[in-house]
Amino acid sequence: MPGTVLLLAASPVGRGRLVDAASVLPVLAAVPPAVLSGTDTATVVELVDPLEPQAVLTRLRAAAAAPGPLTVFLAGQLQLDRRQRLPHLALARTAPATVRYTALPWHWLREELRLRPDGTTTVLADLHADPEVWAQLRQRPLDTGRNIAVYGRIAPPPPRRTVAAPSYMKAVATLLRSGHRPPPDRLHQQALARLADEGGAGGDLVLTAQPPGAGAPYPATAASFHPDRHTATAGGAPAGWQLPQPPVASDPLAATAEGVPAGWHTPQAPVTVSPLAATADGVPAPRRAPRPAGSDDPHAAIAECVRGGRHGDADVLAARWEQAAVRAHGTASEEALHWAEVRADLAMFAGDAARSCRAWLTVATTRLALGQSPGTPEVEAAVDRAHHQWGQLGDPARARELGAELAELRGRVPGRRQGALDHVRRQLTQLRTHG
Structure with missing residues (x-):
């Protein structure tokens, strides 16, 4: 099956x-697409110093929706949104005071990839952190989701007035230029070894995460880099490593829509089914939900129904x-709320805006x-999505009814x-007046 490669x-x-x-892009661009992807053929999408987070999100969504394996090569820097304390991928126009509006929230990337089938998505990342993100990572590792294989490193801030190089990604690209693509975990280790030989990566955090069933029980682990070993506990997590915080829903706010008053941007409909479940204490659940339907991956089965236009079957299964x-x-419970969110998105896919709006309000x-x-990001996302679906209603009576509830909620949850x-x-x- 053809693959897809996103170079960002x-x-x-x-x-x-x-x-x-x-x-690093010239080196990666010299690698044949099939080698980048590890498939016979591949489509390559390249984004170099993009300006707008929404433009990146659009390309990311298209790549995530493509069938077959997806490989993301990601080089850049992480900066912190000082209001919500969330890491963002800085873009060309990003400054410390404008991170929230000019950078790509990290959880957008995670949320767009999380519903892809297990074992089909690999991210190779070479990231540098600003001082605030670097301090936070020591207590709160970067959450990459449970179904994505992630390899790479996060480097500390370089000295002042110094611009660092994406040395890890250059090592990956150099290895791939040989025309041979080893399995991602082996490629990762070879790149780290090359980096160590060159005297780099001594203080980096190393990212190594695999989907369930591939040997990793939790999302991305981060450990101080050692050339020949990873300091780890018996449970497989590095010493001193803490479980990630619960996953947060992607911010669905998007560009303008016709008929919307100036100054307000209507939330855009999400293109993926809702966030992963989490236990009450905030640790990602080791399973997604009880399994009454005899499916190893109910989300994949539901997504297949949606792709086939069988929206009723999808909702029955989710119910x-x-x-x-x-x-x-x-x-x-978080497990029940997860499936309520899934059904809210399924109603949207089916074109039932009223049912979707009602579900998100609930x-x-x-x-x-x-x-x-x-x-809380999950609360904000639910209200934003209810707001978007309310804007799609064609029945004035229904819009008045749900709008009154939405207005009450918006008074409590103004959003971003x-x-x-x-x-x-x-x-x-x-x-x-006119209805």
């Missing part, structure tokens, strides 16, 4: 640049899993009732863009 090299222009990420999660863990209300704060509540109120006024 990004770093700010100007004084904020920590690494010359784009310098069975939701009922099993409610019986096993309770209505307000998820958001439930999470708030559980004590989750209005700024200014003007959301005002937009709902204006639309409701128009509905009441």
